[in-house]
Structure formats: C-alpha cells, structure tokens
Amino acid sequence: MDDVAPDPAPADSAPDAGLAGFSELGLGAKVLKALSDVGYESPSAIQTQTIPHLLEGRDVIGLAQTGTGKTAAFALPILDRLDLSQKSPQALVLAPTRELALQVCEAFEKYAATTKGVHVLPVYGGQGYGVQLSALRRGVHIVVGTPGRIMDHLDKGTLDLSQLRFLVLDEADEMLNMGFAEDVETILADTPDTKQVALFSATMPKQIRNLSQKYLNNPVEISIERKTRTAENIAQRYLICSYPQKVDALTRILEVENFEGMIVFVRTKNETETLAEKLRARGFGATAINGDVPQAVRERTVNQLKAGKLDILVATDVAARGLDVERITHVVNYDIPTDTESYVHRIGRTGRAGRSGDAISFVTPRERYLLKHIEKATRQPLTQMQLPSVDDVNATRLARFDDRITAALESPQIGFFRDVVGHYVKNRDVPEADVAAALAIVLQGDTPLVLEEEPQRPKREYDGSEGRGRPDRDGAGAGRAERGPRRTSDKPMASYKIAVGKRHRVEPRQIVGALANEGGLGRNDFGRITIRPDYSIVELPAKLPGPVWEKLKETRISGKLIDLQRDYGPPNKGPRKPRDS
Numbered sequence: 001m002d003d004v005a006p007d008p009a010p011a012d013s014a015p016d017a018g019l020a021g022f023s024e025l026g027l028g029a030k031v032l033k034a035l036s037d038v039g040y041e042s043p044s045a046i047q048t049q050t051i052p053h054l055l056e057g058r059d060v061i062g063l064a065q066t067g068t069g070k071t072a073a074f075a076l077p078i079l080d081r082l083d084l085s086q087k088s089p090q091a092l093v094l095a096p097t098r099e100l101a102l103q104v105c106e107a108f109e110k111y112a113a114t115t116k117g118v119h120v121l122p123v124y125g126g127q128g129y130g131v132q133l134s135a136l137r138r139g140v141h142i143v144v145g146t147p148g149r150i151m152d153h154l155d156k157g158t159l160d161l162s163q164l165r166f167l168v169l170d171e172a173d174e175m176l177n178m179g180f181a182e183d184v185e186t187i188l189a190d191t192p193d194t195k196q197v198a199l200f201s202a203t204m205p206k207q208i209r210n211l212s213q214k215y216l217n218n219p220v221e222i223s224i225e226r227k228t229r230t231a232e233n234i235a236q237r238y239l240i241c242s243y244p245q246k247v248d249a250l251t252r253i254l255e256v257e258n259f260e261g262m263i264v265f266v267r268t269k270n271e272t273e274t275l276a277e278k279l280r281a282r283g284f285g286a287t288a289i290n291g292d293v294p295q296a297v298r299e300r301t302v303n304q305l306k307a308g309k310l311d312i313l314v315a316t317d318v319a320a321r322g323l324d325v326e327r328i329t330h331v332v333n334y335d336i337p338t339d340t341e342s343y344v345h346r347i348g349r350t351g352r353a354g355r356s357g358d359a360i361s362f363v364t365p366r367e368r369y370l371l372k373h374i375e376k377a378t379r380q381p382l383t384q385m386q387l388p389s390v391d392d393v394n395a396t397r398l399a400r401f402d403d404r405i406t407a408a409l410e411s412p413q414i415g416f417f418r419d420v421v422g423h424y425v426k427n428r429d430v431p432e433a434d435v436a437a438a439l440a441i442v443l444q445g446d447t448p449l450v451l452e453e454e455p456q457r458p459k460r461e462y463d464g465s466e467g468r469g470r471p472d473r474d475g476a477g478a479g480r481a482e483r484g485p486r487r488t489s490d491k492p493m494a495s496y497k498i499a500v501g502k503r504h505r506v507e508p509r510q511i512v513g514a515l516a517n518e519g520g521l522g523r524n525d526f527g528r529i530t531i532r533p534d535y536s537i538v539e540l541p542a543k544l545p546g547p548v549w550e551k552l553k554e555t556r557i558s559g560k561l562i563d564l565q566r567d568y569g570p571p572n573k574g575p576r577k578p579r580d581s
Contacts, residue, residue, distance in 0.1 A: 025051045028080050034114040035076075044069035049222045051077055054198060056559040059219035061212055062200040071107045074168045074198045078142065079108070081166075084117050087139030089159070092191070093164040094147055094184060096174040098124040098295060099302070103324045104170065106145045118142070119524075123159075125149045126295025133158055147175060147183035154190060164191045172201040172208055178318075181207065188215045202341070227322060234351040237385040238371060243559050244514035246334060246362055247275070251282050253332070253360065254312070254390040256396050261305055261327035264314045265346050267335040274554075275334065276314040286312035289319045317342055326352050333361035336370050340377035360385070397449060399439075493527045494542035498562035501534045506558055514562075518555040519548045537567055 001458045021042040022035055036512075043051070046064045053060050054077035064070050079092045095101040101427055105122040112118040121135045123145030132149075136158060143150075143159070152160035167188070169175065175184055179378050188197075201208050212219060249263065264286075266272055274290035279286035287301050298319070304310035306325050313320075317337070331350045337343045343361075351357030361382065363371050375381055408414070421435055440449070500506045508529045515521055515538070526540025544552070552564045 001580055013528060021048070026055045027051065027076055030115045031076055031080050031111060034111050036073065037113060038110055040072075040443070046070050046222065046224050047073045047076075049224075050074070050198075053220045053222075054078075055080065055197070056291045057196055059196060059216040060198045060215065060469065061204075061221045062198065062224070063204055063217045063222065064200065064202065064224040070170070070200045070451070071104055072111065074170075074200070075104070075108050075111055078166050078168075079112050079115060079118065082115075082118065082141055084115075084141065086141070086163060088163040089140055089143045090164065091142040091163060091168070092150070092161060092164055092187075093142070093144040093168040093170055094150065094187065095144060095170045096146065096178050096180065097318065098126060098146060098298070099320070099323050100171065101144045101146055102299075108142055120144065123149050123153065124295070126298075129158075147180040150187055151183045154187070161187075161191050166189055167195050167478045169196050169197070169199045169581065171203075172199050172211070173203045173205060176205075176207050176211075176521070185211070185215075187211050190279060204523075233358040234347055234359050235384045236347065236359045236361075236380065238363050238382045239385050239387060240363055240365065240368075241387065242294060242364055242510065244517070244555075244557050247278055248517045249362065249387055250275075250279070250332065250334065251284075252393055254279075254284055256388040257330060257358070259330040259358070260308075260311070262312050262330040262332060263320060263323070263328055263346075263349050264332045264334050265337070266314060266316065267321070269316055271335070272314045272316060272319075278313060279314070284312055285310055286314055289313055289315045291316065291318055309411055309532040316337060322344070323349055325349075326355065328352070328357070329355075330358045330360065333359070336361045336363055336367055336374075338370060340374050343374050344378065353420075401449060473561075491524070492537045495567040496538050496540050497532075497565045497567040498536050498538060498557070500557045500560050501532045501536050503533055504558045504560055506531065506536065510557055511536060514551060514555050517542070519544075519552045521548075 002429045010085065022040070023032055025043060025048065027035075046062055047069050050062050050070075050073040052073065062070055062073065074093070082090060093101075093104055095104055101122050101124050105120050108118075110559055112120070119135070119138070119140040120142045121132065121140040121144070123132050123143055125146060125148055131347070132153070136153075150159065154161070169184065170289060172184075175181075197219070199208070199212055199219070239249060239253075256264075264275065264277055269290040269292055272290045276286045276288040287304075289301055291296055293301075301310065301313065302323065302325070305313055306327065308327065308346065308361070315323075328350045331347050333343070333346060347357070347359035350359060361374075371382065421432065424435060425432055484581075498511070500511075508531070511529055511531075512526055515526075521540070525541055528537075529539070530537040552562070555562050555564070
C-alpha cells in the first residue's frame with residue numbers, strides 16, 4: 001500500500017471520514033473503519049481499478065509491479081465478502097516466497113482488525129506442520145502460502161479447498177520463474193470451477209497469458225503503468241569503485257550516512273555470509289539472509305530488523321523478495337544487478353509507505369554499461385557520489401562523539417562522576433582537561449576515534465627497460481609489471497605468492513590497496529611486486545601476525561581469492577633471501 005496518512009483518523013470518527021476514495025469503491029463499513037484506523041486516505045491506481053470488479057465477482061488480471069498497493073487491491077474485497085460462519089478455507093492466496101506470504105498475512109490481519117473472528121493462516125515450507133495442522137483443524141477463512149507447501153497439504157489431505165470461493169495468484173510471473181508452474185496449475189485444477197480468480201503479475205509472458213486463458217473466466221485486464229520508473233522519493237546514487245575497494249567503500253558509507261535500517265544486496269549466497277562477517281569484524285551489526293538460512297532464523301532476523309535490534313541485512317534478491325520493513329532507509333547494491341527489473345525490486349525495499357529512501361549502487365569500471373541500461377529503463381539519472389574521505393569519516397565520528405558527551409551531561413549520574421573527577425584532580429594535581437582527555441582514551445578502547453590516512457603506495461621506479469622489449473634484472477621477458485625497490489625499512493622482508501596475475505588484469509596499486517586494507521598494512525610493509533601471467537610475488541614483512549595472515553588469505557583481488565603463500569623461489573635453490581635494495 002503506497003498512500004499512507006501521517007495521522008490516523010480518530011477511532012470514534014465516521015467509518016468513511018477522510019476515505020472518500022475508498023468509500024466510492026463499494027467497500028463496507030467495517031473495512032473502511034479498519035482503513036481509517038491504520039491511517040489510509042486514498043486508494044492507489046491498482047486499487048481504484050481493481051476493487052470494484054472484485055466486489056462484483058469478476059475474475060481480474062492485474063498488471064502491476066511491487067509497491068503499487070496490490071495486496072490491498074485483493075485483500076479488501078475478500079474481507080468484505082467473507083462468510084464468517086464457514087470454517088473451511090474460503091480464500092487462498094499463492095505467493096512465490098515465504099517472506100511475501102507472511103507480508104500478505106500481516107496485511108490481511110491489519111485490514112481485518114475491526115472484523116472479529118477472521119482467521120488467517122500462513123502456510124510455507126520451513127515451518128513445522130504441527131502449527132498449520134492445528135489451525136486448519138480449528139478452521140481458517142484465508143490461507144496464504146507458497147505453492148510447494150500448499151501442494152504438500154493437498155497430497156496429505158490436510159487442506160480442504162472444496163469450498164474455496166476466492167483464489168489469488170500474487171506475483172504470478174515470479175512464481176513461474178521460480179519453477180512453480182506445475183504446482184500452480186495442479187492447485188488451480190483442484191479447486192472449484194465457481195471460484196473467483198485474481199491474478200497479479202509485473203509482466204505478462206506467454207506462460208502467464210496461457211494460464212489466464214485456461215483458468216480465468218472472462219477476466220477484466222487492468223494494466224498500471226510499469227514502474228520501471230522508480231519512486232521519486234528514492235534518491236539514487238552510484239559509486240565507481242573496483243572490486244577490492246568495495247568493503248572499504250561500504251565501511252565508509254556506513255560511517256557517514258545517517259541510516260536507520262539498510263539492506264546490502266549481493267549476487268550469491270556465499271557472499272552474504274562473507275560480507276556480513278567482514279562488516280561484523282569492523283564493528284557493524286550485520287546479519288546474512290539467503291535461501292540456505294533456516295526459516296526460523298530468517299523470521300527472527302526480519303523481526304530484529306523491524307524492532308531496531310538489527311540495522312544491516314546482507315541479502316540476495318530471492319531472500320529479500322517481499323520484505324517490507326519501514327525502517328529500511330537505505331539500499332546498497334554491493335553487486336549491481338544485471339537486469340533492470342531486479343534493480344527496481346531491490347530499491348523498492350526502501351522508501352516504503354511514502355517515506356524517503358536512499359539507494360546506492362557500487363559500479364566497477366567494467367559495469368558502466370549496466371548503469372546506462374538502468375538509467376534508460378527507469379528514465380531517471382543516477383547521481384555519481386564520491387567515496388567519503390578520511391576527513392568526512394572523522395568529522396562524522398567526532399560529531400557522534402560530541403553527541404554522546406552531550407547526552408552524558410544530562411545523565412543523573414553526572415554529579416557522582418563530577419565528584420570522582422574532582423577528587424582525582426585535587427589529589428593528583430592534574431588539569432581537568434587532561435583528565436577528560438584520558439577518559440576519552442579509555443572510552444575509545446582498541447578502536448581509534450579517528451581514521452588515519454591510507455598508506456600511499458611508494459612511487460614506481462623505472463630502469464628504462466620495462467615495455468621496451470629488454471630483459472629485466474632477473475632475466476624475465478620484457479613488459480613484466482613490477483614496482484620499484486621498496487622504501488628503506490628495518491623489518492625483515494620475505495616473498496609471498498598470490499594467485500592473481502596478468503591474466504586477471506591486476507596492477508601493483510590494486511595489490512597494495514587490497515592488502516593494506518584487509519591486513520591493516522602500512523606503506524613501509526611493502527617491497528617489490530612482480531606480476532607474472534598467473535600469479536604475483538609480493539614482498540611483505542617476514543613475520544606476519546596470525547590475524548593479519550588469516551585476513552590476507554581471505555582477501556580477493558579482481559574477484560579472485562589470492563591464496564597467500566610464502567614463496568621460497570625455484571626448487572633446489574633454497575629460500576629466497578630478502579632484498580636489501
């Protein structure tokens with residue numbers, strides 16, 4: 001539902017007060033009262049055009065994208081026409097994912113708040129059968145579920161659809177894309193011919209058209225202008241950065257952006273876990289959600305996000321489908337999607353219920369063409385943003401530190417601690433400002449209050465032979481990418497082998513940037529870098545601390561795990577000695 005009033009109407013007001021648009025659609029007083037109580041004012045386009053036909057009993061095909069208010073478009077007419085004396089299911093809503101099924105259930109319960117005795121049951125995989133069977137035995141009016149679990153109940157004979165009056169296919173194209181076509185057809189064929197069917201889909205592929213012709217009776221087709229044109233209340237930005245820079249870029253954005261809840265989208269299930277772990281290691285509360293996460297954990301995670309106990313969710317497209325949490329102010333496309341529909345669905349997770357939202361997309365230099373496709377399809381330009389600088393991050397940290405001090409000054413304990421500090425100043429003869437500074441040091445703990453500038457890569461030195469076809473000092477072929485002699489350091493150095501080379505199109509600056517970022521290395525920790533066709537040799541401190549070694553082993557450059565190993569040179573020649581140059 002898109003249109004939400006800022007202030008719900010008083011409970012004792014007339015049912016249609018402020019709801020002229022909804023009352024004109026033919027909805028009953030109880031449903032209108034529920035809409036008034038939750039603060040809805042006017043219907044969206046899909047609701048205006050769909051609800052009257054559904055109230056008349058017509059089959060409907062609604063072509064509309066997520067975020068247009070289609071849940072209310074079918075839920076309100078169903079609630080308006082329910083027979084509460086009938087205990088067997090009267091309405092069945094099929095949804096492609098568990099999250100969407102739960103979201104639809106919540107919507108039904110919200111709209112049924114003023115109608116006593118309405119029972120709605122979510123039915124999906126991952127939830128125990130016991131809860132569902134108990135509810136079905138007691139009697140339910142509306143069942144919302146995923147095709148697979150509905151089929152399970154039909155096969156077991158635990159779900160009776162013989163008295164079904166309403167059937168809704170929500171996001172039908174997505175259901176078929178996920179492989180539910182056969183299940184959906186089986187369910188449709190196993191329900192009464194007299195039922196009313198509403199089919200909602202963002203697109204109308206041939207398979208959906210064939211399905212509607214076979215199972216819908218003279219349907220009314222309603223098409224709402226495609227929302228590939230993204231919501232105007234969502235600010236869309238992009239950041240050009242290489243793959244190795246992404247974690248650092250996201251970390252800085254998290255520090256600088258003022259956000260409540262955030263979803264970070266990645267392409268693969270493995271990457272959700274990897275990125276969430278890296279963010280936690282940097283002090284951010286992040287959790288991964290993907291298709292492999294048990295349903296109970298998924299539900300707990302979403303509830304934590306809603307309750308403000310969790311702020312960052314790292315997710316795949318499928319896992320976030322149907323996720324509707326008003327706290328989400330930011331969406332970050334850590335991996336930019338390869339199709340515009342996914343982009344629209346992703347950023348639609350923010351800017352809900354009329355609130356403003358922010359969408360930030362990371363774009364590697366090779367992905368610029370995807371950016372152009374998105375801008376063309378949505379007919380909206382994305383604004384380029386710059387990576388927040390060290391000064392930006394530090395300014396934000398200091399401002400937050402100031403806020404913490406201000407809040408602490410209003411604490412009822414301020415008097416007690418003023419006496420504690422006064423006692424220390426009196427007995428130690430130390431200025432109060434120095435005591436305050438010392439307390440700030442204690443407060444910051446192991447994490448520095450301000451960032452330091454990143455290590456600058458030493459300037460590359462050339463001997464005139466590179467790129468001119470002449471052999472280099474070690475007799476290798478011309479054109480081998482090297483970095484000049486390392487800066488003078490009193491650290492013993494050793495050679496390390498990493499599994500990226502010329503064919504991965506890496507450069508010394510990428511290697512330095514990635515290793516410095518992941519391992520916390522400084523400018524004097526790097527020596528000569530030699531890039532071979534399939535691997536590279538990097539001089540680093542001979543004694544790398546265990547935690548640094550582990551972090552570097554997990555580092556990726558150009559998307560490839562570097563598999564850091566000590567390099568001892570060619571066989572039978574003994575360990576390579578550190579260079580002194």
